[in-house]
Amino acid sequence: MTVTTPRIRLTPEQRREQLLDLGVQMLATRSLEELSIDRLAEAAGISRGLLYHYFGGKQGFYEAVVQRAADDLYAQTEPPAEGDQLERLLASMAAYVDYVAANRAGYSSLVRAAAGGNEALRAIYDTTFAALAERFFAEDPAGELLPDTPANRTLVRAWQAMAEELTLTWCADPTVMSRDELLRVLAGSLPAMIEIL
Template identity: 45%
Template sequence: MSGRRTTRLTPDQRREQLVGIGLEMLADRSLDELSTDEVARRAGISRGLLFHYFDSKRDFYRAVVRAECDRFTAATEPDGSLEPVAWMRAFIAGFVAYVLEHRQVYLALVRGAAGSHPAVTDIVGTTRETVARRVHDGRRRLGMPDAPQAELATRAWMAFAEEAVTTWPVERPGAREELCAFIESSLVNLLGLLDRPQVLTPR
C-alpha cells in the first residue's frame, strides 16, 4: 500500500464523482472520445474499480448523458407560479443560458454525433420530448389555440432556437438580451403561424 491518503467515498459519492469527471471531459470531446481509462486516472482510481461502479463503458456513458440531460431539463423548468408571459420568458432565458454555458456539451450530446450515439439515443430523445412538452405547455398557458401540427411546429421551433443560440455572437454587451428577444419573437411568429398561415408576396 502506498502512503498516499485516499479519501473514502460512499458508492453514491464515487459514482457522482466519476460522472462529474465525465461531464467535464465531454466539454472538449465527443462521447466516443471519452476514455474510461482517463476518467479513472483523473479520479485516482483503477480502471477496474471504475467498472465496479458501472457495469460497462456503455453504462458509464449513459450515466454521464443522463446527468447532462437532467441539468438541461432542470435549467429549462420555470417556476410554476409565474404568469404565462413571464413563465415562457423564464423558459427561454433558461434555455439560452444553458446552451450558452454548455455549448460544447450541448452540441456533442443533444445535437451532434453523440445524439445519434446508439447507447444514448433514448435518453436524448426523452429529454427532447420533455423540453418540447414544456414549450407546448407554455403555448397552452398563453392561450394559443391548439393546431394539428402544433407538436411538430414546436420541435421545428426548438431546432430554430438551438441554431440561433449556438451561432449568435454573444460577446457584445446586450447581445444575450437581444438573443432572448429574437427567440421570443420567433416563438410568437412560428407557433402563431399555425392558425394564420402566410404566403410569399412580392414587395
C-alpha cells in the same frame, strides 16, 4: 507533473454520483469523444477498472454522463412559477442559452452523436426534448398561449430545432447579435409561429 486525488472510501452510490459529477464537469469543456476515462479515473482517485465496474464500460459511462447532463438541462430550464406565459418562456430560454453557452463543447457533441446514429444517445436526446416540449402544454393547460393540437406540437418541435441551431451558432460567434437580441428572437418566434396558424 500529474496530481492524483487521494483515494477516499465512498459507498457505491456516492462513488457513482462522484463519477457522474466529474464526467458532467469534464463534458462542459470538451466533446464526448474527448472525455478521457483515464483522466476521470485519476481525478476520482480510482482505477479505470472500478469505473467500468460501476458503468459496465466506456459506452455505459458516456450514456450515464449524457443522461445526467440532460437531466441538468431539464432542471435548469424549468420556467419560474410566477409571471405570464411569455415572461416564463423568456426566463426558460435565458436558462437554456446560458446552459448551452456554459457547456458548449459537450452539448455540441451530444447533438452530433444523436444525429450520427448512436441509438442510446439519440434516445436520451429525443426523450429530453420531448419532455421540454411537453412543458409548453403542461404549463398552459387552458391553452391560452399554446392550444394542445397536433399542429402546435409539430410547430414546437420545429421551433426547438431552430432554437438549438440558433443558440449553438450564437455561442460560436456571439458578435452576430447580443444575448438580449437572441433571447427576444427565441422567445418571440414561438408565439409568432403559433399565431400564423
